[in-house]
Amino acid sequence: MSKILIVEDISEMSELISIYLKKAGMETLVCDTAEGALIELQKLVEDDSFDLIILDINLPGMDGFQFLETMRHEFHTPVLILSARGTDDDMVRGLSLGADEYVTKPFSPRVLTARVEAMLRRSAAPAAGQQTVISFGEFRLNTDNYILKRGDMRVLMPNKELEILILLAQAEGAPITPDDIYKKVWGDSFGDITTVAVHIQRIRKKIEADPSSPSFLKTSHGQGYYFDNSGENRS
Incomplete structure (x- = not known):
C-alpha cells in the first residue's frame, strides 16, 4: 500500500484529499506544518518511507518552498505541490527546488488522485528491457x-x-x-x-x-x- 504524506494546514482540504486517496487504496498521514512533516520524514527508515508527498506552499512557520529545499538535501521522495499560488515564478521556483509536479488550487480531487497514481506508477516501474x-x-x-x-x-x-x-x-x-x-x-x-x-x-x-x-x-x-x-x- 502506497504511503502518502499530506502537508496542508487547512483541515478541510487535507481531509478531502485523504478521503479520495484512501478510496484509491492509499495510506495517508497529514501534517499541518512543514516542521512536523520533516519530523515524520526523519522517523521512517528507507524501507518504510513515504512514497509521495503532497505539499502546500502557504504554511505557518516554514513555508513549502523552505520545506522542499530542506528535505531535498536528504530525501528523494516524489513531491507534488498543491497550492493556490499559481504564478509562473512560483511554479518555476517550486520545480527548481525539486518538486516533480505542480498543481494549482482549486483542483479536482479525482484528477489529483489520478495524477498521484500516475506519479506512483512512474516511480515504481522504470521502463523494462533497458540497460540496468x-x-x-x-x-x-x-x-x-x-x-x-x-x-x-x-x-x-x-x-x-x-x-x-x-x-x-x-x-x-x-x-x-x-x-x-x-x-x-x-x-x-x-x-x-x-x-x-x-x-x-x-x-x-x-x-x-x-x-x-x-x-x-x-x-x-x-x-x-x-x-x-x-x-x-x-x-
Missing part, C-alpha cells in the same frame, strides 16, 4: 532503482530529474525534443516546456563540471537535448 546500469565519467546510473552515484557517493536527485536523465541516456545520443520529454516523463500531451528546461538546468548542475558547457547532457539546436559521453558537439 549506465556509466559515464565518474557516474553510475542505476535505471532499475533510480539511483545515481558518483564513485561511492549517492547523488541526491528527485525522481523527475532521474527520469529525464535515464530517458536521454537510454536514447544513446539521439536528440529528444522538450515536447517529447514532457510527454514521456509527465505523461501529458500538453505542458509548459519551460518545466523541462528547468529540470535540465538542475541535472547539469549535479553532473557537469561546467553546467554552461556540458560534457554529458547537451543541446542539439533545433532538435532538443541529447546525452553524449564523447565530448563532441552536434550542429
Whole structure:
C-alpha cells in the first residue's frame, strides 16, 4: 500500500484529499506544518518511507518552498505541490527546488488522485528491457532503482530529474525534443516546456563540471537535448 504524506494546514482540504486517496487504496498521514512533516520524514527508515508527498506552499512557520529545499538535501521522495499560488515564478521556483509536479488550487480531487497514481506508477516501474546500469565519467546510473552515484557517493536527485536523465541516456545520443520529454516523463500531451528546461538546468548542475558547457547532457539546436559521453558537439 502506497504511503502518502499530506502537508496542508487547512483541515478541510487535507481531509478531502485523504478521503479520495484512501478510496484509491492509499495510506495517508497529514501534517499541518512543514516542521512536523520533516519530523515524520526523519522517523521512517528507507524501507518504510513515504512514497509521495503532497505539499502546500502557504504554511505557518516554514513555508513549502523552505520545506522542499530542506528535505531535498536528504530525501528523494516524489513531491507534488498543491497550492493556490499559481504564478509562473512560483511554479518555476517550486520545480527548481525539486518538486516533480505542480498543481494549482482549486483542483479536482479525482484528477489529483489520478495524477498521484500516475506519479506512483512512474516511480515504481522504470521502463523494462533497458540497460540496468549506465556509466559515464565518474557516474553510475542505476535505471532499475533510480539511483545515481558518483564513485561511492549517492547523488541526491528527485525522481523527475532521474527520469529525464535515464530517458536521454537510454536514447544513446539521439536528440529528444522538450515536447517529447514532457510527454514521456509527465505523461501529458500538453505542458509548459519551460518545466523541462528547468529540470535540465538542475541535472547539469549535479553532473557537469561546467553546467554552461556540458560534457554529458547537451543541446542539439533545433532538435532538443541529447546525452553524449564523447565530448563532441552536434550542429
